[in-house]
Amino acid sequence: MFTGLSAFPLTPVTGSGIDTTAYARLVSRLAAAGVDSIGALGSTGSYPYLTRAQRAEAAKIAVDAAAGTPVLVGIGATATSEVLALAEDAQNAGAAAVLLAPVSYQPLTDDEVFGLYEDVTRELSLPLCVYDNPRTTHFQFSDELHGRIAALPNVGSIKIPGVPADAKARVDALRARILDTVTIGISGDAVAAEGLAAGCDVWYSVLGGLFPDAARAVMRDAAESERLRPLWDLFARHGSIRVVAAAATHLGLIGERVLPRPLRELDGAARREVIDTLRQLNL
Amino acid sequence: MFTGLSAFPLTPVTGSGIDTTAYARLVSRLAAAGVDSIGALGSTGSYPYLTRAQRAEAAKIAVDAAAGTPVLVGIGATATSEVLALAEDAQNAGAAAVLLAPVSYQPLTDDEVFGLYEDVTRELSLPLCVYDNPRTTHFQFSDELHGRIAALPNVGSIKIPGVPADAKARVDALRARILDTVTIGISGDAVAAEGLAAGCDVWYSVLGGLFPDAARAVMRDAAESERLRPLWDLFARHGSIRVVAAAATHLGLIGERVLPRPLRELDGAARREVIDTLRQLNL
Numbered sequence: 120m121f122t123g124l125s126a127f128p129l130t131p132v133t134g135s136g137i138d139t140t141a142y143a144r145l146v147s148r149l150a151a152a153g154v155d156s157i158g159a160l161g162s163t164g165s166y167p168y169l170t171r172a173q174r175a176e177a178a179k180i181a182v183d184a185a186a187g188t189p190v191l192v193g194i195g196a197t198a199t200s201e202v203l204a205l206a207e208d209a210q211n212a213g214a215a216a217v218l219l220a221p222v223s224y225q226p227l228t229d230d231e232v233f234g235l236y237e238d239v240t241r242e243l244s245l246p247l248c249v250y251d252n253p254r255t256t257h258f259q260f261s262d263e264l265h266g267r268i269a270a271l272p273n274v275g276s277i278k279i280p281g282v283p284a285d286a287k288a289r290v291d292a293l294r295a296r297i298l299d300t301v302t303i304g305i306s307g308d309a310v311a312a313e314g315l316a317a318g319c320d321v322w323y324s325v326l327g328g329l330f331p332d333a334a335r336a337v338m339r340d341a342a343e344s345e346r347l348r349p350l351w352d353l354f355a356r357h358g359s360i361r362v363v364a365a366a367a368t369h370l371g372l373i374g375e376r377v378l379p380r381p382l383r384e385l386d387g388a389a390r391r392e393v394i395d396t397l398r399q400l401n402l
Numbered sequence: 403m404f405t406g407l408s409a410f411p412l413t414p415v416t417g418s419g420i421d422t423t424a425y426a427r428l429v430s431r432l433a434a435a436g437v438d439s440i441g442a443l444g445s446t447g448s449y450p451y452l453t454r455a456q457r458a459e460a461a462k463i464a465v466d467a468a469a470g471t472p473v474l475v476g477i478g479a480t481a482t483s484e485v486l487a488l489a490e491d492a493q494n495a496g497a498a499a500v501l502l503a504p505v506s507y508q509p510l511t512d513d514e515v516f517g518l519y520e521d522v523t524r525e526l527s528l529p530l531c532v533y534d535n536p537r538t539t540h541f542q543f544s545d546e547l548h549g550r551i552a553a554l555p556n557v558g559s560i561k562i563p564g565v566p567a568d569a570k571a572r573v574d575a576l577r578a579r580i581l582d583t584v585t586i587g588i589s590g591d592a593v594a595a596e597g598l599a600a601g602c603d604v605w606y607s608v609l610g611g612l613f614p615d616a617a618r619a620v621m622r623d624a625a626e627s628e629r630l631r632p633l634w635d636l637f638a639r640h641g642s643i644r645v646v647a648a649a650a651t652h653l654g655l656i657g658e659r660v661l662p663r664p665l666r667e668l669d670g671a672a673r674r675e676v677i678d679t680l681r682q683l684n685l
Contacts, residue, residue, distance in 0.1 A: 167507040168481040198451040199663035222507070224450040224538050225641055225665055235664035255507050257540055358508055380482035381518035382508055 120189045120215055121248060121276035121302040122320045123155030124334055126327035129360070129367060130164040130177055132379040137173055139180055141373040145328075146184035148372075152331035155321075157185050158218065160193035162255055163325050163360050167195065167222060168379035174205060178212035189215035191248060195222045199238050206243055216275065217243070220250035221258045229264050236268045246275035248304070248323075253280060266296030274301055278323045279314075281307030286317035294318070308359065309351035312337055312344035325359045326350070329367055330402055349396045361385050365393040366402070403472045403498055404531060404559035404585040405603045406438030407617055409610035412647060413447040413460055415662040420456055422463055424656040428611075429467035431655075435614035438604075440468050441501060443476035445538055446608050446643050450478065450505060451662035457488060461495035472498035474531060478505040482521050489526055499558065500526070503533035504541045512547050519551045529558035531587070531606075536563060549579030557584055561606045562597075564590030569600035577601070591642065592634035595620055595627035608642045609633070612650055613685055632679045644668050648676040649685070 128145040131138040149157050159181035160166040160174060169177065178192045192209035194217045196202050202219065209217050219239060221232045240247060249268055251260045265277055277297070282289045282305065293303060304321035305314025311322045315338060326347075327334030337343045344351075353362045360378070365385045367373045378384055385393060396402075411428040414421040432440050442464035443449040443457060452460065461475045475492035477500045479485050485502065492500050502522060504515045523530060532551055534543045548560055560580070565572045565588065576586060587604035588597025594605045598621060609630075610617030619626045627634075636645045643661070648668045650656045661667055668676060679685075 162508070170484070201453070221664070224505070225445070225643060226537070227664060228666070231664045231666050234666060238663065254509070360508060380521065381504070381510060381514045383511070383514050383517060 120156055120246065121304060124327050124331065124338060125156040125158050125191065125304065125321055125323045126154040126331055126334070127158035127161040127163045127323060127325055128328040129364060129373070129377065130160065130169070131373040131377040132165060132168065133374065133376050137169070137177055138374065138377070139176070142177065143180050143184040145367070145372060146181050147186065149328065149331055150185045150188040154188065154327060154331050156189045156191055156215070157181060158191045158193070158323060158328070161218060161323070162252065163328055163363065164193065165360070165379050166193040168382070171201070171204060171208065175208040175212060178209050178214060182213040191216045191218050193218045193220075193250070195220040195250065197222050197224050199235055202235070202239055203242055206239060210245055214245060216246040216248060218248045218250050218278065220252055220256050223256050223258050227258055229261070232258060233264060233267055236271055236274070240271040240273045243273050245273065247273050248276040248278055249274060250278045251280060252278070252306070262293050262296045265293060269297035269301045276302040276304055276321065278304045278306055281310045282314045282317060286310070286313040290314065290317040290319060309344075309354060312341040316341060325354070325363060329363050333402055347400060350400060350402070353393060353396055357385055357389060362393055365390045366397055369394050369397065403439055403529065404587060407610050407614065407621060408439040408441050408474065408587065408604055408606045409437040409614055409617070410441035410444040410446045410606060410608055411611040412643070412650060412656070412660065413443065413452070414656040414660040415448055415451065416657065416659050420452070420460055421657065421660070422459070425460065426463050426467040428650070428655060429464050430469065432611065432614055433468045433471040437471065437610060437614050439472045439474055439498070440464060441474045441476070441606060441611070444501060444606070445535065446611055446646065447476065448643070448662050449476040451665070454484070454487060454491065458491040458495060461492050461497060465496040474499045474501050476501045476533070478503040478533065480505050480507050482518055485518070485522055486525055489522060493528055497528060499529040499531060501531045501533050501561065503535055503539050506539050506541050510541055512544070515541060516547060516550055519554055519557070523554040523556045526556050528556065530556050531559040531561055532557060533561045534563060535561070535589070545576050545579045548576060552580035552584045559585045559587050559604065561587045561589055564593045565597045565600060569593070569596040573597065573600040573602060592627075592637060595624040599624060608637070608646060612646050616685055630683060633683060633685070636676060636679055640668060640672060645676055648673045649680055652677050652680065
């Protein structure tokens with residue numbers, strides 16, 4: 120299940136909770152577009168801002184709306200006890216796999232992070248994707264640690280952040296540490312083409328969560344990624360979640376208020392810039 | 403209430419939740435020692451690892467065990483909606499004040515952090531302490547932002563992290579931005595003496611959460627802080643929460659398993675080093 124295009128939609132959150140209608144619409148659009156999997160409750164899906172009950176609700180909606188497309192559900196939380204509860208909820212909702220980042224408050228040691236994955240995979244009956252995202256977790260995986268974790272039962276994939284200029288060396292170094300059965304997935308949309316060219320098996324994609332056809336165009340032809348540079352620049356400037364939120368609102372797929380507070384939607388000038396960029400890129 | 407020694411105890415968390423007996427013991431010891439306030443559910447109190455129900459329970463235990471000593475309750479969470487719920491729970495538990503850090507997952511903008519404090523203080527009937535801790539929140543306050551937030555209703559104190567070598571200049575620069583009614587509190591125990599000498603009004607203290615008399619000795623005589631340097635070095639090496647957990651276990655105040663997973667207690671060599679240091683320092 121951890122290959123191809125994995126599309127990560129927003130979870131629209133208004134003042135009164137999840138906009139369930141809009142959320143189902145976002146997910147079913149992706150299934151209809153034929154993405155390989157759907158990443159519900161990823162970072163773009165605002166998992167760390169939702170209660171356990173809201174996350175269980177969102178997982179169910181996503182699985183229903185995905186209509187057979189495999190759904191990967193984010194189960195990250197600061198406390199291992201909460202992660203275990205979320206794993207159970209994801210399983211009950213019909214998730215095909217789970218996604219787990221070492222969400223931190225106290226900076227974590229390597230042994231603590233290994234212990235987290237050990238404790239969770241011991242209880243798990245679904246495949247797990249290790250989510251490496253230092254921008255939000257502030258934890259830096261070494262390849263040695265990735266190797267230890269990838270050898271745990273049920274680990275099926277590693278979602279890595281952007282790759283450096285020498286993407287091939289980066290992917291090869293990680294590949295040398297892990298079992299053949301574990302895939303490597305690129306996130307950081309701006310360097311996805313480079314990651315895929317360097318041998319990544321899957322793209323865990325924010326772009327694909329709203330514009331699946333545009334993501335597939337990038338997968339076919341790396342030049343498409345170059346063409347989308349103005350969008351990547353906006354992602355870097357405002358955070359991709361704020362940019363895709365503005366885009367989804369502009370497309371009429373979700374309402375005006377869509378991000379969980381304290382996050383704020385882009386205002387005036389920034390929003391106009393997003394809209395102009397979408398037009399310019401025919402998105 | 404935001405002056406003097408504010409002592410931040412651990413919240414002992416075992417495999418089955420909060421060890422309520424041990425927690426009440428830790429808090430009542432501090433009240434008996436005559437600290438000026440007790441910081442329940444600070445970073446040392448593991449607030450981000452507990453469920454809403456556990457935090458409400460801990461707040462009630464702390465207020466009871468404090469027997470009249472004012473209790474400051476941490477209400478930080480990633481989502482504003484959760485912070486508001488926690489503020490209500492703290493209020494119902496009898497907290498004298500609340501402590502709020504801009505806990506983040508997506509990196510926050512200044513306007514988002516201001517919006518968080520605006521949304522929370524609007525609903526609040528208790529004084530609030532702004533908790534500035536970039537080590538755990540990864541958010542950097544500017545003094546300009548501190549000034550805007552300090553002007554909101556109910557803001558009574560700012561808990562700053564360590565001070566630089568020129569502590570006086572640091573404290574004066576912040577003081578110039580905020581109302582006279584807002585106190586400045588130092589955390590980062592290793593530089594507390596410097597912070598207090600530079601004009602901080604209160605010490606938000608990890609040391610004081612377990613060794614209140616030793617903390618008061620530091621407040622009376624800055625040379626005491628120099629004497630405790632081996633302890634500060636351990637704090638820097640392992641994180642103060644892991645060191646005070648090992649110390650409290652060694653003193654027989656709490657059990658062997660006390661930190662919420664994925665955090666781990668210090669093992670063999672590190673633990674012996676803590677015990678040796680306590681002996682050497684007569685703690």
